[in-house]
Amino acid sequence: MVIRLEQPSDYREVENLTREAFWNVYRPGCTEHYVLNQYRSNPDFIPELDLVMEEDGCIMGHVMFSRAELVLDDGTRCPSWTFGPISIHPDYKRKGYGLKLLNYALEKARELGVGFLCMEGNIAFYRHAGFDLASKLGIHYHAEPRDAVVPYFLAQELIPGWLKSKGITEATYGPPKGYFVADENPEAFEAYEATFPAKVKLRLPGQLV
Ligand SMILES: CC(C)(COP(=O)(O)OP(=O)(O)OC[C@H]1O[C@@H](n2cnc3c(N)ncnc32)[C@H](O)[C@@H]1OP(=O)(O)O)[C@@H](O)C(=O)NCCC(=O)NCCS
Incomplete structure (x- = not known):
């Protein structure tokens, strides 16, 4: 198993992997492959943390990171980070690969100064x-009541004490704009999606949408 930086020659294969991994998981079909396709030219994208995982000679895992922001109660914006999509090909799911890729990526992120x-x-x-x-x-979380415990909204200090070092005791987070490209530009997304082999969209239990 090899983890390495994504190369331009990998782009299509990695987008296809992302589509395979997310297809019908959170909604009928998925849009994460388009998010990745568009994000690589977004200034928030972090190429040093754009990682692929190879096994048996093919790419079966990928993760990307993005710059993000925390908004303090007085309106001050503090640079921060997020990540995703993270994808493991369906044939390789639940075999420990996702955790290996994520832990490797988190260590690289810490080395690059990603504190939170x-x-x-x-x-x-x-x-x-x-x-x-x-x-x-x-x-x-920006879209939930302030005092709500949001079970899907997760965080971690990669550098212990990072929040305190920035004077942050409370702040609000909303995902960067780059994650909403498919909703903002549905026609461009559909044109892009049409370049992939057809797959059946299914409404399944457990989806978010
Ligand atoms: C989520 C994903 C990256 C996890 O990778 P993976 O290689 O399948 O996960 P791992 O085998 O490393 O899982 C490690 C542990 O995490 C937990 N886990 C992993 N996937 C889980 C799931 N879907 N539901 C609940 N627990 C899960 C389990 O405890 C698992 O250990 P176990 O299999 O011994 O019970 C991968 O399944 C995937 O690509 N899913 C589709 C896309 C997606 O949802 N991406 C994340 C968006 S937030």
């Missing part, structure tokens, strides 16, 4: 990599 991460995800997976509810660190 928050994101939306399933704590059943992310707790294995050190994530906990963001509310425990005083970080609120």
Whole structure:
């Protein structure tokens, strides 16, 4: 198993992997492959943390990171970070690869000075990599009531004491704009999606939408 930086020659294969991993998981079909496609030219994208995982000679895992912001109660904006999509090909799921890729990426992120991460995800997976509810660190989710414990909104200080070092006791997070490209530009997304082999969209139990 190899983890390495994504190369331009990998782009299409990695977008296809992302589509395979997310297809019908959170909604009928998925949009995460388009998010990735568009994000690589977004200034928030962090190329040094754009990682692929290879096994049996093919790319079966990927993760990307993004710059983000925390908004303090007085309106001050503090640079921060988030990550995702993270994808493991369906043939390789639940074999420990996702956790290996994530832990490797978190270590690289820490080395690059990423002090704090928050994101939306399933704590059943992310707790294995050190994530906990963001509310425990005083970080609120923009789309939920301020005093809500949001079970899918997770955070971790990669550099212990990072929040305190920035004077942050409470702040609010909203995902960067780059994650909403498919909703903002549905026609461009549909044109992009049409370049992939057809797949059946299914409404399944457990989806968010
Ligand atoms: C989520 C994902 C990256 C996890 O990678 P993975 O290789 O399948 O996960 P791992 O085998 O490393 O899982 C480690 C542990 O995390 C937990 N876990 C992983 N996926 C889980 C899930 N879907 N539901 C609940 N717990 C999960 C389990 O405790 C697992 O250990 P176990 O299999 O011994 O019970 C991968 O399944 C995937 O690509 N899913 C589709 C896309 C997606 O949802 N991405 C994340 C968006 S937030």
